[in-house]
Every structure is written in structure tokens, then in C-alpha cells.
Amino acid sequence: VRIALALVLAFAAALRWHIHGAVLFSPWDETWYLNWANAVAYDGLDGFRASVRLWLDTGWFVPRPTRWGHVLLSAGACRIGGSCGFEQLAALSMLAGVAAVGATYLLARTLIAGPAAILAASFTAVSALDLGLGRRAMQDEVVLATALLALYSVARLAGRRPAWRETLAAVAALTLALAVKESFVVMFPAVFLLRWRFEGPLRITGTDVALLAAPPLLYLGGLLLLSGPTLFADALSQLITQTVVGTQPGSPVDTVQGGPPWRLLIDLLALNPVVTVLAVAGLGVLVATPRRDGAAARAEVKDRGAAVLAAAVVVSAIALAMGTKNARIWVTLNALHAILAAWFVWRSVEQRAPAWRWSVIAGVGVVNALLGVSIYQRIFGANPGEADAVSLTLLRGLGMIP
Amino acid sequence: VTEGNRGRRDAALAALLLILGLIGLRSVLRSGAAGPPPPTTASVKSMAAVRQSAEPFASLARAIDAQPASADRYAALGAAYLAAGRRVEASLVLRVALTFDPQHAAARADYARARQGAP
Numbered sequence: 001v002r003i004a005l006a007l008v009l010a011f012a013a014a015l016r017w018h019i020h021g022a023v024l025f026s027p028w029d030e031t032w033y034l035n036w037a038n039a040v041a042y043d044g045l046d047g048f049r050a051s052v053r054l055w056l057d058t059g060w061f062v063p064r065p066t067r068w069g070h071v072l073l074s075a076g077a078c079r080i081g082g083s084c085g086f087e088q089l090a091a092l093s094m095l096a097g098v099a100a101v102g103a104t105y106l107l108a109r110t111l112i113a114g115p116a117a118i119l120a121a122s123f124t125a126v127s128a129l130d131l132g133l134g135r136r137a138m139q140d141e142v143v144l145a146t147a148l149l150a151l152y153s154v155a156r157l158a159g160r161r162p163a164w165r166e167t168l169a170a171v172a173a174l175t176l177a178l179a180v181k182e183s184f185v186v187m188f189p190a191v192f193l194l195r196w197r198f199e200g201p202l203r204i205t206g207t208d209v210a211l212l213a214a215p216p217l218l219y220l221g222g223l224l225l226l227s228g229p230t231l232f233a234d235a236l237s238q239l240i241t242q243t244v245v246g247t248q249p250g251s252p253v254d255t256v257q258g259g260p261p262w263r264l265l266i267d268l269l270a271l272n273p274v275v276t277v278l279a280v281a282g283l284g285v286l287v288a289t290p291r292r293d294g295a296a297a298r299a300e301v302k303d304r305g306a307a308v309l310a311a312a313v314v315v316s317a318i319a320l321a322m323g324t325k326n327a328r329i330w331v332t333l334n335a336l337h338a339i340l341a342a343w344f345v346w347r348s349v350e351q352r353a354p355a356w357r358w359s360v361i362a363g364v365g366v367v368n369a370l371l372g373v374s375i376y377q378r379i380f381g382a383n384p385g386e387a388d389a390v391s392l393t394l395l396r397g398l399g400m401i402p
Numbered sequence: 403v404t405e406g407n408r409g410r411r412d413a414a415l416a417a418l419l420l421i422l423g424l425i426g427l428r429s430v431l432r433s434g435a436a437g438p439p440p441p442t443t444a445s446v447k448s449m450a451a452v453r454q455s456a457e458p459f460a461s462l463a464r465a466i467d468a469q470p471a472s473a474d475r476y477a478a479l480g481a482a483y484l485a486a487g488r489r490v491e492a493s494l495v496l497r498v499a500l501t502f503d504p505q506h507a508a509a510r511a512d513y514a515r516a517r518q519g520a521p
Contacts, residue, residue, distance in 0.1 A: 027471070027501040035494045043490050050490035057491075058463035058479075061470060251467070 004118045005105055012101040012125035015373070016094045016134050023135050024385035025086040029063050030137040036065045037074035038084045045226065052227045056234050060251065066239050068226050069146070069179025070139050089137035096145040097134030100335065101125045103148035108339040110155040111305030115361065116346035122365045123338035126372035129271045129327060129389060130334075132380035136387055140331050143181045147332040150177035150184070151194060151312075154211060158197040158308075167207050174215035179222060182243060186319035187332070188212060190312035197308050256390045257329075261321035263391060264330055270394040271327055271375060272334060274368040279313075279337035282344030286310045306343040313340060327389045458482060473503035477512065484512050492516040 025031070039047030051065035065071055077092040078084035104124040108117035124130060133140045153173035157166055174191065177184045195208060224232045268276045286307055313336050320330055327334070345364050349357040379397035380386050386393060395401045462479040469475055476499035483492035493516040499509040 027498060031498050031501045035497055038497075039490060039494060047490055050488065051494065053488070054483075054491045054494055057459040058466075059460065061463065061467055 001114045001118060004115075005102075005121065008105075008118060008121045008125055009098065009101055011122075013098045015125070015131065016097050019131060019376075019381065020090065020094055020135055021087075022384055023086075023090065025090075025137055026385070026387045028387075030086060030089070030387065032063045033070070033074060033137055033139060034084070034086055034089055036063075036071045037078050037089060039065075040071055040075035041078040041084050048226050049228060049231060052231050052235050056231070056238060059238075060242070064182075064239065064242070066223055066227075066235055067139070067179065067181055068222055069176050070142055070181070073142060073180070086137045090135055093134050093136055093138060093141040096141040097130055099145040100130065100141060100148055103145055103152055104335050104338060107148055107152040107155055108342060110152065110158075111309050111339060112343040113346055113350070116342040117339075119345060119361055119365055120339040120342035123272075123275050123341060123368060124335050126369040127272055127275070127334060127338070128372050128376035128379060129331060131372070131376040132386070132389060133328065133331065135380075138328075138387065139181060140328055143177075143184070144331045144335060146173070146177040146180045147184055147187065148335055150174045151187070151191065154191050155194040155197075157207070157211075158195055159199045161205075162207060167210055170211055171214045171218070174211065175218040175222075178215050178219040182219065182239065183323065183329075185216065186323070187316050189315040189319065193308055193312045193315065198304060256388070256392075257324035257326045259325045259391070261317075261325065263325040264317070264321070264327065267325075267327040267389070267391055267394055268330070268334060268337070270391075270398060270400075271379075271389065272337070272372070273375075274364070274371060275334075275338050275341045278341030278344050278364075282306065282340045282347075283310050283313070285344060285347070303347070306340065306347075309336060309340055309343070312336065327394075458486075471502060473499045473506045473509060476502065477506055477509040480509060480516070481512055484516055489516045 036048075036051050039051045041047075043050065048065065048068070048071065051071070055062050055065050074089050074092055075084075077088045081088035081091065101121050101124050105117050105121035108120040112120075130141065130144065150170075150173040153170040157170060162170075174184075192208070192212065195211060196202060220236070223235065227235055265276070286303070289303070313333060316333055316336070320333065323329065345361060349360045352360075375398070378399075379389065379394060383393075383397070386397075392401075459479065459482060462475070462482055466472065466475045466479065476495055480492045480496035480499055483489075483495060493513060496509050496513040496516060499506055500513060503509070
């Protein structure tokens with residue numbers, strides 16, 4: 001399994017390195033992310049506070065500098081890179097993309113069988129959406145990596161009383177995920193499910209309270225420290241309003257991120273057909289499998305990880321569907337689909353002869369990789385300026401509409 | 403109905419009510435935010451000083467909202483920040499103006515002034 005994981009990680013890194021560069025960066029979000037990084041890298045705390053003041057003055061068209069986790073990480077990338085340009089932020093995205101592949105494996109390993117976890121990591125490694133976002137100066141791949149690490153840090157604590165160091169690590173990972181993008185808060189029901197894992201009656205312990213309450217408070221505490229008390233109240237007020245409203249009503253952003261909740265199913269099918277179909281099939285198997293009662297249910301723990309994951313996917317999808325319907329925003333759910341899809345493949349073949357089993361797994365992995373790279377090339381590779389993956393872009397890129 | 407089933411039913415009902423409540427809250431906030439001016443949260447700002455000092459910039463920002471790809475409008479906002487002595491904000495906005503139009507003379511001159519003395 002270790003050798004297979006090393007191969008998947010090496011392939012993911014090589015693929016991302018190969019497609020790195022040759023990108024036309026956008027004067028919209030990417031320029032502002034670069035601005036926030038520059039402000040902190042060269043003006044320190046004054047730069048951060050100026051960024052927050054500017055965001056408060058101007059309102060909607062400026063992305064939020066309150067995502068201090070991403071601002072600090074990108075300023076750090078600038079410091080390490082020796083200059084502060086789009087390339088440094090794109091390099092951060094690329095590294096985060098590789099980290100996300102490793103994090104997919106770690107999370108999958110805690111929920112499903114080891115070999116299936118490798119398949120899940122391979123799905124994330126060749127996801128067209130991740131490849132497209134990983135070459136840009138956007139936040140999304142950093143969001144994905146930190147969110148998956150946060151979910152893993154909680155999932156590994158399930159069903160036992162963790163050591164305080166483990167709880168502290170999970171709180172830190174959850175805080176980082178929130179600080180990179182505050183909307184990670186909508187995944188907190190999933191965090192709770194991963195912690196509980198349907199094991200025994202529902203009991204809220206001190207660890208649960210720490211895991212669910214401390215990260216938001218620490219995120220806000222970090223914002224208070226960085227922005228200072230004078231700006232903090234205004235920043236918090238604007239942050240809550242914008243987070244709840246989602247996008248500025250009637251704006252161009254609003255019009256490309258709207259639509260019914262099932263728009264996401266269409267977009268994810270276009271971007272990641274094999275994984276999305278397999279994940280839906282896995283969800284169907286879990287729903288259709290009759291429940292067992294009493295002792296039999298307690299003994300039946302083999303598929304519990306997948307059931308928890310499926311529940312986490314459903315509650316996260318409901319929460320996310322209330323916001324923007326843009327596949328880019330759902331990048332974390334795309335990785336959770338990969339784990340569910342890999343579980344379904346594994347469950348379908350685990351009773352078969354080893355030669356047949358490994359042939360099917362390798363076959364699914366190779367077909368998905370070929371499709372993933374091909375879809376990336378048609379949607380993103382052929383369009384160096386493509387920063388987003390709205391439905392029109394996807395359907396046009398794949399030749400489904402003129 | 404067993405105790406366990408009742409507990410699960412209550413939890414499901416609570417979750418449903420929470421989701422409906424959030425959808426309702428979002429709808430209310432969105433309908434309140436639909437008319438001009440856009441919800442920059444000025445209405446909920448706590449400090450009058452911040453509100454007053456932000457107003458000229460907010461009106462220039464609304465002009466950018468109406469024409470978001472205009473280097474001229476970013477340059478105007480940058481010049482306003484520079485005139486107010488807010489060098490860092492000026493340089494941030496002027497950088498965007500120069501991304502849209504790298505040859506914009508006024509933005510280039512103001513950007514150089516804003517970065518004077520910067521590390």
C-alpha cells in the first residue's frame with residue numbers, strides 16, 4: 001500500500017508540475033488575493049489592516065481579506081519565493097493540490113479499506129477540477145487541502161477518548177480550515193458525524209464541545225488580533241452579512257453562481273463522470289441495504305465508515321446547496337465523492353479472486369485517469385484564461401453546446 | 403415507539419427546522435439587500451467615524467460595481483485613497499487598475515507615489 005501511495009503522490013506531483021504555468025491570471029479574484037498577500041508580505045500588520053479597511057469601504061467587489069489563514073499562507077509563499085507575484089500563489093495552489101491527494105488517502109484510510117483509500121487518492125490526483133484550479137492563484141486548492149486535513153484530524157478520533165494532544169491537533173486543523181475559508185463552517189455537521197460515527201447512543205463530551213466550539217472562537221480571535229478591536233466589529237458584521245447572503249444580489253457573480261441545487265450534479269457529472277456515477281451508486285447501495293437490528297447491527301461495522309461518509313456528503317451537500325452553485329466552491333465535496341466511489345468499487349470486488357479484484361481496481365483507476373486528464377485539457381488546458389468552472393464553460397469545453 | 407426512535411425523530415425534526423430557518427434567514431437578508439445601495443453593511447456599522455470616513459470611497463466603489471473592468475474607475479478610487487493619505491489602500495487599488503491597463507498613465511504615477519517609502 002505504501003508503494004502504491006508513493007506512486008500516486010509522485011504521479012499527482014508530476015502531473016501538476018507538468019501543467020504548471022502557461023496561465024493568464026485574472027484581474028478579478030486572483031489579483032485581489034495577490035494584493036492581500038503583497039500587503040502582508042511587505043507591510044505586515046499595517047498591510048492586513050489596510051486590506052480589511054479597503055474591504056469594509058468597498059463592499060462586494062473585493063474578496064474577503066478576513067480569510068487570514070490563506071492571506072498568511074500566501075504571504076509566506078511570497079516570502080519563501082523571494083518575490084510576490086501570481087506565480088508564487090500558483091505554486092502554493094500546486095503544493096496544496098498534492099497535499100490534498102495525501103489528505104484524501106488519510107481520510108479514506110480511516111473510513112474504508114486501505115486499498116480503496118489508494119483508489120480514492122488516485123481519483124483526487126486526476127480530478128479535472130483540481131488540476132484546473134491547482135495551476136491558478138486561487139484559494140480553492142488550499143481550501144481543499146486544509147478541509148480534508150481537518151476532517152481527517154477529527155475522523156481519526158472517532159469511537160475513543162483521544163489524548164489532549166490529538167484533540168489540540170484537531171482543533172488547530174479545524175481552525176486553519178476556517179481561517180482559509182470561513183464557509184468551512186457549513187461542514188461542521190459533517191465534522192460532528194465523523195466524530196460520532198454512529199457508534200453507540202449520542203453523547204456530547206468535553207472533546208466534542210472543544211472540537212465544535214473552539215475553532216470558530218479561535219478563528220475570530222485570530223481576526224481580532226490581526227485587525228485590531230476598532231476594525232473587528234465592523235469586519236465581523238460585514239462577514240456575517242456576506243456569508244449569509246452569499247453573493248451580491250443581481251451582480252454578474254450572482255448570475256453565474258445561481259440555479260437549482262441539482263445544477264451541481266450536472267456540473268460534477270461533466271467534470272468527473274466516473275467518480276460521480278460511482279459515488280451515486282455507492283450512496284444507493286448504502287440506502288438500499290436493509291438495516292440490521294440489535295447485536296447484528298453492532299457486529300456489522302464493516303460499512304459503517306462509508307455510511308458515515310455518505311451521511312457527511314448528504315448534510316454537506318444540503319448546506320452547500322443553500323449557497324453558490326459553482327463546482328469550484330464544492331471542491332471538498334468532490335473529494336468526498338472520490339472516497340465514496342472508491343468504497344463502492346472495493347465493496348463490489350472484495351469477495352472476488354485477487355487477480356480479478358486488482359484488475360478491476362486498476363482498470364477503473366486507469367480509465368478515470370485518462371478521462372480526467374482529457375477533460376482537464378478540453379476545459380482548462382485549452383483555455384489558459386479559464387479561472388472558473390461554471391456550467392457554460394464546462395458544457396462548451398466538452399462540446400456539448402455550440 | 404422506542405426511546406431511541408423518538409430521540410432520532412426529534413433530532414431529524416430539529417435538523418429540518420434548522421435548515422428551514424436558515425433558508426428563511428437567507429431569503430430575508432437577500433431581499434433586503436436587493437435594492438441600491440448594495441449591502442456594504444453600512445447600516446450595521448457600529449462606529450460613526452469609520453462610517454463617515456468610508457463614504458467617499460464607498461461611492462467610488464459603487465461606480466466600480468457598475469463598470470467592473472474599468473481601469474479609470476480603479477484609478478479614481480486609488481487617487482482618492484492617496485489624497486486621503488492611505489498609501490497602502492491606494493497601492494492595492496492602483497495595482498488592480500494597472501492589471502486592467504498596464505499603460506494607464508495616472509495609475510502608474512499614483513502607484514509610484516503610493517509605494518514611495520514602502521519597504
